[in-house]
Amino acid sequence: PKLIVGARLALSDSAVEWVALPADLAAYSRLSRLLSIGKRRAAKGDCRLDRADLAEWGAGLVLIALPPDVLAPDALAPDPGSGEPALADIAAMARRFPGCVFLGAAPRYDGRDQRRFDRLAALAQRAGLAMVAVGDVLMHRAARRPLADVLTCLREGCTIDTIGLRRLANGERRLKSGAEMARLFHRYPAALRRSVEIADRCAFRLDDLRHQxxxxxxxxxxxxxxxxxxxxxxxxxxxxxxxxxxxxxxxxxxxxxxxxxxxxxxxx
Incomplete structure (x- = not known):
């Protein structure tokens, strides 16, 4: 197994979330700076970043775009906060960092994933991007689901009795074997291969932080x-x-x- 360091960024002025993976030590340094900027700007325990911040500090990062659910009504409609569609946000970031931006396809295990992947593949083609398979993992095995719910409570400031629909519906958001991922993405094997290529591209290791x-x-x-x-x-x-x-x-x-x-x- 290979540990890949990164962060999931929810921007204040876009509906698109980004998985940011540093390819090397310099990129990790910029990602750390980016997160520090967001932390200083927000109240304790929060982080506030926008598209301009990511554009300024994103050099050397592999950026995987996670748009709103493409099967939801008006999923790609203009974001009321910015007036720009999610597709435009993704395309703009791709122009800023050519060759480093991908469109993530993550299953939701609701019986509509193949249709969802079809829609995402079409979106990737419109944006001129390659689609990559994403596990959207929260835990290493399904038995950790209760702990994942507790962490959700800590993040949301609620109790396990009041967690409601924020509770995980199942234990599928776990690490999966290659065979399981191949079954999920059997119609898009290139997206699965691309995830391996990205993993190989991310050469940063925590050992690189050793003090000199x-x-x-x-x-x-x-x-x-x-x-x-x-x-x-x-x-x-x-x-x-x-x-x-x-x-x-x-x-x-x-x-x-x-x-x-x-x-x-x-x-x-």
């Missing part, structure tokens, strides 16, 4: 060797008659751990 300490080599002596030399000299100063076996073993264990993590410059 200042260079602490002295006279050709590596930082780890210097730390070990100074530590053992300090041990002689601290315990003139020699440390106990327990103390000596603890120091060696800690030096080994520091070497494994590459933290020697921090202690120098």
């Amino acid at each position: 300490y200042p260079h602490e080599d002295r006279d050709g002596e590596p930082a780890q060797a210097r730390l070990e030399r100074l530590s053992r000299a300090g041990m002689v100063w601290r315990y003139p008659d020699g440390p106990s076996p327990k103390i000596a073993a603890r120091m060696e264990k800690e030096l080994t751990l520091i070497a494994e993590l590459g933290y020697a410059p921090y202690f120098l």
Whole structure:
């Protein structure tokens, strides 16, 4: 399994939501900045972003558009808040970031998904975009559905007794096997293959965030060797008659751990 870091963005001036996936460390930095801007602009616990923010900070992100349900009445009608249709929002973002914008197709498990995918495929063609299969996952397995409902309560500020229609209707919004996804998108295999291509494109890893300490080599002596030399000299100063076996073993264990993590410059 591969962890792909990203965020789902609900913009204040558009009905289209966006899945934003950083392709590299620089893109992750911009996504973090974007979220910080939205957090500072809104009340605690909220985030307020608009299309202009995403256009300014979206470089290097893979952007998957999630429009309103295309089977809902007037799904692609002009958004009252902006006066522009959802399709125009998607097309504008595609022009801003060519080759980085896709149209997401997510099942809703209401018996109309194949018709929904047909409509989304037509929308993608109108926008000049490729369609990509999206799982719209909230949990790793169906047994976590009660926990997902609790998290919904925390987000919405309600109790489990008053959650109402916000409760998940079923346990389908879970991670699915390749075979399950292939059955769901059997008429659109290219959309499924494209999801794998996007996953391969997202090379950012959380390990990339590892702190880079200042260079602490002295006279050709590596930082780890210097730390070990100074530590053992300090041990002689601290315990003139020699440390106990327990103390000596603890120091060696800690030096080994520091070497494994590459933290020697921090202690120098």
